[in-house]
Amino acid sequence: MTAYLNGLIDNLGLGLSTALSPTNLYYCFIGVVLGKFVGVLPGIGALVTLSLLLPITFYLHHTPAIVMLAGVYYGATYGGSVASILLNLPGTPTTAITCLEGYPMSRQGRAGVALLMTTVASFFGASVGIMLMTLFSPLIVEFSLSFGPAEYFAMMLLGLVAAASVASEAPAKGMAMVLLGILLGLVGLDVETGRARYTFGIMELYDRVPLVAVAIGLFGVAEVIYSIRTSRPGSIDRKSIIFRSMVPTRDDIRRSLFPLLRGTGIGSFFGALPGTGAVIAAFMAYAVEKKIAKDPSRFGKGAIEGIVAPEAANNSADQAAFIPTMTLGIPGNAVMALMIGALMIHGIVPGPQLMVKEPELFWGVLMSFWVGNVMLLFLSIPLIGLWIRILMIPYSLLYPTILLFVAIGTFSVNNSTVDVFIVMVLGGAGYIMRLLDFQPAHLLLGFVLGPLMEENFRRTMLLAHGDFLVFFRQPISGALMVLTISMVLYALWSSLRPMRLRRKKAV
Amino acid sequence: MLKRDYRDIIGGSLLIVIGFGTTWQAWLEYPLGTVSRMGPGMFPAGVGALLMGMGLLVIVPALFRVGPALPKPDFRALFFVLLSLAVFALTVDTFGLIPATALLTVTAVLADNKLGVIGTVVLAVGLAAIAILIFRVGLGILLEPFKWPL
Numbered sequence: 001m002t003a004y005l006n007g008l009i010d011n012l013g014l015g016l017s018t019a020l021s022p023t024n025l026y027y028c029f030i031g032v033v034l035g036k037f038v039g040v041l042p043g044i045g046a047l048v049t050l051s052l053l054l055p056i057t058f059y060l061h062h063t064p065a066i067v068m069l070a071g072v073y074y075g076a077t078y079g080g081s082v083a084s085i086l087l088n089l090p091g092t093p094t095t096a097i098t099c100l101e102g103y104p105m106s107r108q109g110r111a112g113v114a115l116l117m118t119t120v121a122s123f124f125g126a127s128v129g130i131m132l133m134t135l136f137s138p139l140i141v142e143f144s145l146s147f148g149p150a151e152y153f154a155m156m157l158l159g160l161v162a163a164a165s166v167a168s169e170a171p172a173k174g175m176a177m178v179l180l181g182i183l184l185g186l187v188g189l190d191v192e193t194g195r196a197r198y199t200f201g202i203m204e205l206y207d208r209v210p211l212v213a214v215a216i217g218l219f220g221v222a223e224v225i226y227s228i229r230t231s232r233p234g235s236i237d238r239k240s241i242i243f244r245s246m247v248p249t250r251d252d253i254r255r256s257l258f259p260l261l262r263g264t265g266i267g268s269f270f271g272a273l274p275g276t277g278a279v280i281a282a283f284m285a286y287a288v289e290k291k292i293a294k295d296p297s298r299f300g301k302g303a304i305e306g307i308v309a310p311e312a313a314n315n316s317a318d319q320a321a322f323i324p325t326m327t328l329g330i331p332g333n334a335v336m337a338l339m340i341g342a343l344m345i346h347g348i349v350p351g352p353q354l355m356v357k358e359p360e361l362f363w364g365v366l367m368s369f370w371v372g373n374v375m376l377l378f379l380s381i382p383l384i385g386l387w388i389r390i391l392m393i394p395y396s397l398l399y400p401t402i403l404l405f406v407a408i409g410t411f412s413v414n415n416s417t418v419d420v421f422i423v424m425v426l427g428g429a430g431y432i433m434r435l436l437d438f439q440p441a442h443l444l445l446g447f448v449l450g451p452l453m454e455e456n457f458r459r460t461m462l463l464a465h466g467d468f469l470v471f472f473r474q475p476i477s478g479a480l481m482v483l484t485i486s487m488v489l490y491a492l493w494s495s496l497r498p499m500r501l502r503r504k505k506a507v
Numbered sequence: 508m509l510k511r512d513y514r515d516i517i518g519g520s521l522l523i524v525i526g527f528g529t530t531w532q533a534w535l536e537y538p539l540g541t542v543s544r545m546g547p548g549m550f551p552a553g554v555g556a557l558l559m560g561m562g563l564l565v566i567v568p569a570l571f572r573v574g575p576a577l578p579k580p581d582f583r584a585l586f587f588v589l590l591s592l593a594v595f596a597l598t599v600d601t602f603g604l605i606p607a608t609a610l611l612t613v614t615a616v617l618a619d620n621k622l623g624v625i626g627t628v629v630l631a632v633g634l635a636a637i638a639i640l641i642f643r644v645g646l647g648i649l650l651e652p653f654k655w656p657l
């Protein structure tokens with residue numbers, strides 16, 4: 001126990017000195033400002049921005065690269081609530097639920113209070129998430145260092161199945177996207193035999209489809225095409241948001257205290273699970289508050305509990321999502337898959353070894369979360385007028401800018417025109433997926449994990465002489481496989497259920 | 508509302524086509540190997556088969572439920588957005604970053620056509636400045652502002 005604590009203190013010191021180095025401070029600042037900026041803008045979220053930043057990380061050292069990308073991610077969640085409260089339009093999906101109480105509050109001239117309380121709740125939730133990551137990561141890593149290829153395969157499979165089926169309304173479509181991602185990840189030379197697969201004679205594809213092209217095509221280009229016709233009206237009463245209007249009443253504070261704690265708890269739990277994450281956590285936190293409220297009729301009319309709890313939940317979930325990503329190398333959502341991808345671009349193998357081999361990276365990134373959240377606290381409240389003005393930037397100016405970043409970013413990675421054409425193809429494909437209601441985010445998860453899964457699967461089969469049951473012989477992989485199978489069965493049952501219901505009705 | 512969920516029927520059919528193509532290709536072209544020493548074809552063949560299964564799972568329930576109206580693709584946005592990228596890719600190497608940026612902007616603006624001529628020119632100039640400042644000055648990426656292919 002004392003050894004654990006001493007190690008922890010050493011590591012936190014190392015992390016803090018890394019996070020506070022001028023380079024990392026600078027990129028942390030860039031990350032959170034950019035995150036806050038795109039979070040405020042409806043129609044651009046963390047995923048698009050991270051995709052566009054991915055090419056830039058080629059020019060950075062790995063620690064500042066991850067520090068910056070992470071900053072964009074949690075910064076966007078801070079920013080998203082501004083649009084939710086003022087315009088009734090979620091800036092990011094994670095803050096969608098904040099509209100329900102936040103917008104009524106701003107109609108009542110209490111936008112200032114709402115903005116302040118969401119910022120405080122965000123900061124509190126994020127802080128708890130970071131603390132949990134600090135305390136539990138070393139234990140998880142220690143536990144998982146002995147994992148063999150069978151355990152890895154089982155873990156990745158569980159992560160993908162959970163991501164595709166638990167949170168999704170249509171598990172079969174989610175799984176299909178994951179499989180499609182895995183297939184896309186197989187394009188290129190086979191690692192073991194050197195055989196070219198699915199390259200269609202295009203030389204540039206021999207070295208796999210670049211992650212940058214997949215992310216930018218699916219999220220950058222497809223999103224732009226999809227959003228162009230979505231008009232976003234709205235007017236803001238700017239006068240209601242002066243500094244003095246931000247002071248909450250004694251009643252506001254009293255009402256917020258327990259929702260804050262409950263929201264944080266819910267967020268930390270769902271954030272760490274693969275496949276759930278901040279969106280679900282925020283919805284759950286809101287539902288819980290509404291359920292246990294003494295007077296549920298206040299909800300929908302600007303109840304402060306209904307913004308505090310979800311905002312604490314989505315921010316703690318954002319931070320907790322890094323736990324499986326950084327300790328096990330298993331991303332729970334598309335943003336985390338991009339983080340893993342960024343690590344791999346820098347030649348770092350994600351997994352339990354990361355913390356052991358790259359302590360500076362792990363603890364530096366972790367401590368940068370604190371730094372970034374403090375920055376966001378100071379960026380959010382005094383500069384509120386600036387963020388409101390950003391909210392009014394029309395999309396017709398924004399999307400050509402996004403496309404320019406798409407073009408230059410993709411082109412600059414390999415100085416290759418072919419990469420830009422790959423992005424075009426994937427952008428068109430991503431648009432079709434959006435139209436047919438498939439989630440490209442699941443595809444990205446499969447794409448990142450696919451090659452690792454194949455490698456571990458083949459290695460397991462080689463070691464076990466082709467015996468499939470090997471996955472069930474060891475306790476850990478066996479437990480993971482049982483969990484996976486029960487999830488698949490549940491997903492099967494729930495995707496066939498609507499059919500049966502309808503049949504009954506027809507009779 | 509439509510009598511069947513045609514959106515999912517189309518989606519599921521596409522999945523089956525892709526899954527079938529993948530497995531077919533792996534089966535014919537890539538050595539499958541044995542389970543204990545897998546060749547390059549085994550894993551993709553399996554994944555393709557699973558994808559076909561998912562396609563069925565998407566289609567079958569969709570046949571028995573009412574569905575939303577089919578989505579209307581925005582062909583104009585699709586066309587000009589993709590074209591703007593192609594224009595950039597084809598011009599950046601021969602004419603340089605600034606002309607490519609200007610062409611991209613003009614093409615992209617046509618996708619929703621809300622900016623007037625003046626707005627487009629201002630945006631193109633602004634974006635060219637941003638491109639030079641961020642990518643060339645800020646990140647040191649070697650992209651020539653102007654080139655002449657002669």
